Amino acid sequence: xxxxxxxxxxxxxxxxxxxxxxxxxxxxxxxxxxxxxxxxxxxxxxxxxxxxxxxxxxxxxxxxxxxxxxx
Amino acid sequence: xxxxxxxxxxxxxxxxxxxxxxxxxxxxxxxxxxxxxxxxxxxxxxxxxxxxxxxxxxxxxxxxxxxxxxxxxxxxxxxxxxxxxxxxxxxxxxxxxxxxxxxxxxxxxxxxxxxxxxxxxxxxxxxxxxxxxxxxxxxxxxxxxxxxxxxxxxxxxxxxxxxxxxxxxxxxxxxxxxxxxxxxxxxxxxxxxxxxxxxxxxxxxxxxxxxxxxxxxxxxxxxxxxxxxxxxxxxxxxxxxxxxxxxxxxxxxxxxxxxxxxxxxxxxxxxxxxxxxxxxxxxxxxxxxxxxxxxxxxxxxxxxxxxxxxxxxxxxxxxxxxxxxxxxxxxxxxxxxxxxxxxxxxxxxxxxxxxxxxxxxxxxxxxxxxxxxxxxxxxxxxxxxxxxxxxxxxxxxxxxxxxxxxxxxxxxxxxxxxxxxxxxxxxxxxxxxxxxxxxxxxxxxxxxxxxxxxxxxxxxxxxxxxxxxxxxxxxxxxxxxxxxxxxxxxxxxxxxxxxxxxxxxxxxxxxxxxxxxxxxxxxxxxxxxxxxxxxxxxxxxxxxxxxxxxxxxxxxxxxxxxxxxxxxxxxxxxxxxxxxxxxxxxxxxxxxxxxxxxxxxxxxxxxxxxxxxxxxxxxxxxxxxxxxxxxxxxxxxxxxxxxxxxxxxxxxxxxx
Numbered sequence: 249x250x251x252x253x254x255x256x257x258x259x260x261x262x263x264x265x266x267x268x269x270x271x272x273x274x275x276x277x278x279x280x281x282x283x284x285x286x287x288x289x290x291x292x293x294x295x296x297x298x299x300x301x302x303x304x305x306x307x308x309x310x311x312x313x314x315x316x317x318x319x
Numbered sequence: 320x321x322x323x324x325x326x327x328x329x330x331x332x333x334x335x336x337x338x339x340x341x342x343x344x345x346x347x348x349x350x351x352x353x354x355x356x357x358x359x360x361x362x363x364x365x366x367x368x369x370x371x372x373x374x375x376x377x378x379x380x381x382x383x384x385x386x387x388x389x390x391x392x393x394x395x396x397x398x399x400x401x402x403x404x405x406x407x408x409x410x411x412x413x414x415x416x417x418x419x420x421x422x423x424x425x426x427x428x429x430x431x432x433x434x435x436x437x438x439x440x441x442x443x444x445x446x447x448x449x450x451x452x453x454x455x456x457x458x459x460x461x462x463x464x465x466x467x468x469x470x471x472x473x474x475x476x477x478x479x480x481x482x483x484x485x486x487x488x489x490x491x492x493x494x495x496x497x498x499x500x501x502x503x504x505x506x507x508x509x510x511x512x513x514x515x516x517x518x519x520x521x522x523x524x525x526x527x528x529x530x531x532x533x534x535x536x537x538x539x540x541x542x543x544x545x546x547x548x549x550x551x552x553x554x555x556x557x558x559x560x561x562x563x564x565x566x567x568x569x570x571x572x573x574x575x576x577x578x579x580x581x582x583x584x585x586x587x588x589x590x591x592x593x594x595x596x597x598x599x600x601x602x603x604x605x606x607x608x609x610x611x612x613x614x615x616x617x618x619x620x621x622x623x624x625x626x627x628x629x630x631x632x633x634x635x636x637x638x639x640x641x642x643x644x645x646x647x648x649x650x651x652x653x654x655x656x657x658x659x660x661x662x663x664x665x666x667x668x669x670x671x672x673x674x675x676x677x678x679x680x681x682x683x684x685x686x687x688x689x690x691x692x693x694x695x696x697x698x699x700x701x702x703x704x705x706x707x708x709x710x711x712x713x714x715x716x717x718x719x720x721x722x723x724x725x726x727x728x729x730x731x732x733x734x735x736x737x738x739x740x741x742x743x744x745x746x747x748x749x750x751x752x753x754x755x756x757x758x759x760x761x762x763x764x765x766x767x768x769x770x771x772x773x774x775x776x777x778x779x780x781x782x783x784x785x786x787x788x789x790x791x792x793x794x795x796x797x798x799x800x801x802x803x804x805x806x807x808x809x810x811x812x813x814x815x816x817x818x819x820x821x822x823x824x825x826x827x828x829x830x831x832x833x834x835x836x837x838x839x840x841x842x843x844x845x846x847x848x849x850x851x852x853x854x855x856x857x858x859x860x861x862x863x864x865x866x867x868x869x870x871x872x873x874x875x876x877x878x879x880x881x882x883x884x885x886x887x888x889x890x891x892x893x894x895x896x897x898x899x900x901x902x903x904x905x906x907x908x909x910x911x912x913x914x915x916x917x918x919x920x921x922x923x924x925x926x927x928x929x930x931x932x933x934x935x936x937x938x939x940x941x942x943x944x945x946x947x948x949x950x951x952x953x954x955x956x957x958x959x960x961x962x963x964x965x966x967x968x969x970x971x972x973x974x975x
Contacts, residue, residue: 256426259418261592262387269382283542285596287429311375
């Protein structure tokens with residue numbers, strides 16, 4: 249399943265790799281791509297093992313608020 | 320847990336508290352000379368501002384990532400250890416403040432597209448089994464009927480099946496002048512219904528609307544990295560480790576802890592990595608607000624170097640929709656009795672003649688037929704002939720109410736034994752250079768009808784302004800015949816015309832121009848000109864609203880059929896190109912200056928951080944200038960619209 253998160257708090261492109269690594273390290277996440285320019289975070293994951301809430305919580309631990317978006 | 324979350328997160332609160340502590344510390348030192356208390360306040364400021372940074376650094380390390388936060392944390396802790404409290408407070412406070420301001424301004428820059436997202440209503444009024452229901456747009460299916468009430472936004476893409484209204488389509492086309500909509504017209508999600516109640520059949524809802532496609536397209540464009548951005552990111556990848564090693568070397572070689580820590584502070588390549596993306600995001604977002612969709616940073620940079628433009632003719636320089644521009648009634652019309660089918664033909668002989676022609680043409684697919692039928696529709700429904708036969712290259716022979724109608728070229732009339740007076744109307748034929756269609760009923764010549772594809776009202780102005788913005792070579796590439804092509808070219812001010820070209824010949828011409836070192840933009844309708852658009856450095860599609868293909872494939876898609884938008888998109892590309900260059904120069908000079916200053920000992924930790932954060936803000940604010948959703952000021956046009964109606968030209972050859 250693919251979940252789209254949006255964050256408006258990304259301020260320096262160096263955070264991209266950090267968030268991607270943290271999300272990918274979660275059990276149940278296959279891929280995580282952070283687009284700095286738009287603040288979109290695309291996550292391919294198994295919703296049973298890694299819920300959308302866990303995804304936003306992980307991004308929060310890295311220091312950024314985000315929320316689930318449909319588009 | 321709650322407390323930890325508040326303390327460990329950078330926010331307005333941490334910025335203000337640490338800022339206040341720094342200010343209080345200064346006051347205590349200079350006014351009350353209480354240096355011990357002052358130092359305590361400085362430590363407090365460093366802790367408040369520094370904890371969130373340290374927290375980020377720790378979570379990054381857990382995922383084995385050396386982040387900028389770590390460099391700043393090490394520098395601040397180091398400063399505290401060598402009792403340099405002011406430096407520790409200043410570094411953390413400035414880094415926190417900078418991060419906060421940068422996030423806010425970046426959010427504003429990204430917000431251009433978020434604004435588009437908010438345009439689309441979440442619910443629609445659907446009519447199911449005659450009952451109105453309010454449902455989520457994602458639950459509306461294609462083919463259903465929805466109501467759009469006055470003063471509300473259209474929730475889906477669809478076709479009007481009943482009602483009439485004016486709609487503000489600026490969300491899609493960037494044009495705020497409202498458009499009249501009635502039956503069979505298309506409406507788009509996110510546009511605003513101003514006056515009437517519309518009943519709309521849904522053609523796309525939820526994620527399958529023009530608005531959603533625009534948002535996706537714009538965001539993909541913003542995410543596509545321009546060559547400069549890729550270069551900067553590669554550069555920054557070795558810049559940070561280099562700074563860390565440099566700092567370590569300095570420590571080992573000079574034993575100067577403070578100098579080593581100061582070098583760490585300037586290790587964040589902030590301005591370098593932000594310089595290009597911020598310009599790209601702002602430029603693409605700003606252009607989208609004006610109805611210009613750009614495919615990405617690469618095309619933005621390429622668009623800024625355009626010095627040659629190739630135009631398609633039909634549908635690009637001209638409206639692409641032939642019109643009856645003149646009717647010359649001949650003496651034969653008086654001999655034909657009025658039709659008694661209940662249609663009031665009034666006393667306009669021109670329309671009577673056009674109506675006869677339209678009856679014969681009814682059902683024909685020919686573009687000239689469409690022009691004549693549209694004109695005749697002014698009198699109401701056009702009847703269908705009892706019998707009709709198309710004679711290729713000549714015209715149409717039809718029968719209606721027992722009368723034979725002939726519509727076609729002069730040659731067709733002569734071959735069908737209709738006597739054509741060469742003097743009657745000859746004067747007008749030479750004045751109007753359009754395609755001429757003759758109509759005869761029962762052997763009597765009724766009229767000469769002139770059909771033309773009008774040149775767009777602002778085509779000449781657009782070509783003139785293109786030359787002003789530094790485009791050296793402007794050519795027309797068309798499949799049409801030479802005479803028509805040259806006539807249109809003369810009207811719009813293009814001197815280089817290549818006519819009667821096949822699509823692959825258009826492509827070859829574009830390639831030839833590129834071989835001569837020109838950076839070529841090809842402007843077409845996005846569908847017929849696909850190969851040439853693809854071959855150009857920048858392919859620009861006109862009038863792309865509602866055409867999925869054009870939105871997806873063109874490098875730049877113009878949502879309106881407005882040639883001034885073409886001039887604006889090239890001007891915006893050039894501005895963005897300049898802006899990116901300025902930002903890169905600012906960033907490189909800052910980094911080089913900081914490094915030199917620190918190594919020569921002129922810049923200390925706090926000063927270094929201040930200069931660094933200022934350079935980041937300067938780069939962001941400079942980029943944000945591109946966000947403007949208003950017309951680019953240098954392009955204000957004094958041209959009145961629709962000023963050329965008396966000055967039309969024909970673009971179709973005499974095909975009959």
